[in-house]
Amino acid sequence: MAYVEPPPDPKSEKKKSKAGFVRVRIDEGEQRQIVIQKAQIRDVEEILELVNGFAASNLMLPRGPQYLYENIRDFVIASDRNVPVYSLTETHEVLHMIVACGSLHVLWEDIAEIRALAIHPDYQQLGLGSKLIEFMKDEARQLGIRRLFTFTMTEAFFKSLGFKRQYRNELPPKVWGECSRCPKYFHCDEVGMVLEI
Numbered sequence: 537m538a539y540v541e542p543p544p545d546p547k548s549e550k551k552k553s554k555a556g557f558v559r560v561r562i563d564e565g566e567q568r569q570i571v572i573q574k575a576q577i578r579d580v581e582e583i584l585e586l587v588n589g590f591a592a593s594n595l596m597l598p599r600g601p602q603y604l605y606e607n608i609r610d611f612v613i614a615s616d617r618n619v620p621v622y623s624l625t626e627t628h629e630v631l632h633m634i635v636a637c638g639s640l641h642v643l644w645e646d647i648a649e650i651r652a653l654a655i656h657p658d659y660q661q662l663g664l665g666s667k668l669i670e671f672m673k674d675e676a677r678q679l680g681i682r683r684l685f686t687f688t689m690t691e692a693f694f695k696s697l698g699f700k701r702q703y704r705n706e707l708p709p710k711v712w713g714e715c716s717r718c719p720k721y722f723h724c725d726e727v728g729m730v731l732e733i
């Protein structure tokens with residue numbers, strides 16, 4: 537007996553690009569009204585789509601719903617309204633769409649980790665990543681945290697925001713907590729970066 541994959545849902549195929557993201561048409565010079573705020577339970581599904589869209593290309597760690605629900609208070613989102621989404625055959629408006637997310641996870645008394653920072657491909661290079669980091673920096677300061685840490689493959693982005701590379705033997709033991717759950721454990725290609733705030 538041969539097992540045959542069910543055919544893809546033609547509707548969802550139509551709206552998604554090759555990399556799995558819907559495509560958004562932002563005209564040159566167009567000003568969008570993006571709102572940055574703390575995430576809520578209702579945002580979990582969209583955050584998962586964003587993060588796992590990049591995880592599929594190995595750019596970040598995949599996350600599941602349990603992680604999202606347990607850590608939802610760490611998450612910040614950026615959302616856009618009346619988003620012009622297009623495919624080869626149609627353009628339509630999505631009333632509300634999460635276009636970026638990031639999370640601030642407290643590790644110890646003096647250090648918190650930036651995790652799951654993801655900007656939708658059509659909203660990159662617009663300063664959104666920097667704004668989310670600013671938002672989380674303020675949160676960290678309010679909590680009394682003095683140091684931010686991240687593991688990343690996009691060193692240049694964090695460097696532009698003042699983060700400095702730290703070698704593995706300089707990193708505090710607390711930062712390794714997630715590594716044992718990471719699929720890259722035996723061939724890690726991420727660098728550790730730290731920012732004093």
Ligand SMILES: CC(C)(COP(=O)(O)OP(=O)(O)OC[C@H]1O[C@@H](n2cnc3c(N)ncnc32)[C@H](O)[C@@H]1OP(=O)(O)O)[C@@H](O)C(=O)NCCC(=O)NCCS
Nearest residue numbers: 590653654655660661662663664665666688690692693696
């Ligand atoms: C990396 C990422 C978060 C950057 O967000 P962004 O909103 O595009 O970045 P910004 O527009 O705020 O850029 C800030 C600065 O970083 C630079 N920068 C942004 N992405 C960069 C990249 N991939 N490589 C090098 N530099 C980058 C910008 O050119 C800009 O520099 P400037 O101030 O000199 O002009 C975003 O591209 C992304 O989500 N990538 C896919 C997922 C990922 O890699 N996440 C990080 C996991 S830790």
